[in-house]
Amino acid sequence: MQDKKTKILLVEDDTNLGFLLFEFLESNNFDVKLYRDGISGLNGFNSSEFDFCILDVMLPQMDGFTLAEKIRSKNRKIPVIFLTARSMKEDKLKGFSIGIDDYITKPFDEDELLLRIHSILNRVKNSLVEDRQMEYKLGKIIFDIQNQVLKFDNESKRLTTKESKVLAMLARSENKIVSRDEIMKEVWGETDYFIGRSLDVFISKIRRHLQVEPRIKIDTIPTVGVILSISE
Numbered sequence: 001m002q003d004k005k006t007k008i009l010l011v012e013d014d015t016n017l018g019f020l021l022f023e024f025l026e027s028n029n030f031d032v033k034l035y036r037d038g039i040s041g042l043n044g045f046n047s048s049e050f051d052f053c054i055l056d057v058m059l060p061q062m063d064g065f066t067l068a069e070k071i072r073s074k075n076r077k078i079p080v081i082f083l084t085a086r087s088m089k090e091d092k093l094k095g096f097s098i099g100i101d102d103y104i105t106k107p108f109d110e111d112e113l114l115l116r117i118h119s120i121l122n123r124v125k126n127s128l129v130e131d132r133q134m135e136y137k138l139g140k141i142i143f144d145i146q147n148q149v150l151k152f153d154n155e156s157k158r159l160t161t162k163e164s165k166v167l168a169m170l171a172r173s174e175n176k177i178v179s180r181d182e183i184m185k186e187v188w189g190e191t192d193y194f195i196g197r198s199l200d201v202f203i204s205k206i207r208r209h210l211q212v213e214p215r216i217k218i219d220t221i222p223t224v225g226v227i228l229s230i231s232e
Helices: 015-027 038-047 064-074 089-098 110-131 161-172 180-187 193-210
Strands: 007-011 031-035 052-056 080-084 102-105 135-138 141-144 149-152 155-158 216-221 225-230
Touching (some): 007 015, 015 031, 038 064, 052 064, 064 080, 064 089, 135 161, 161 180
Parallel strands (some): 007 031, 052 080, 080 102
Antiparallel strands (some): 135 141, 149 155
């Protein structure tokens, strides 16, 4: 029986690039739906089921940042790649703070895009296998990895996909240093300055989520890594 094709939402307003990417991805065994603006892309996402999103940042009617946020509000786990001509540091940090999986600056090599898509899909698949129906007890907090939820007393807090992945790596290695490069490669697929800054933002968010349990401590060892510990 033939495997089901990965269905990709492609939102790109450049007519020529959009057509070339559509043809390239279809020729590599993906099922692709192409939209030319943010509103039609969002409507397409809401009216069908997708496994992956590739979004331009500078879109008419609704920009890629807004579109990504709306998509993630519907599906926190779906992978998202930004395609953009903008390479400003602030744009990259904003994209990663939303929780996107990758950020590729135009012009780019199509084969590189294909490798990044497969890398992200493999990480998602491996993560689902590794973390299926798993929970960690962090002091009085229960971390439900499968549902990306922190439970404390009668309250719960839902995490983003990247927050959940980072915390899962720290929880699995309690009282041991997890290197920054290891986290970045596992969660983002690569390492660079911008991803490092984004990791720092996510660590700060996770600390805030866990502050209801004062016994939990997350220490950052400069240039080395991060360690989660729980006092008695």
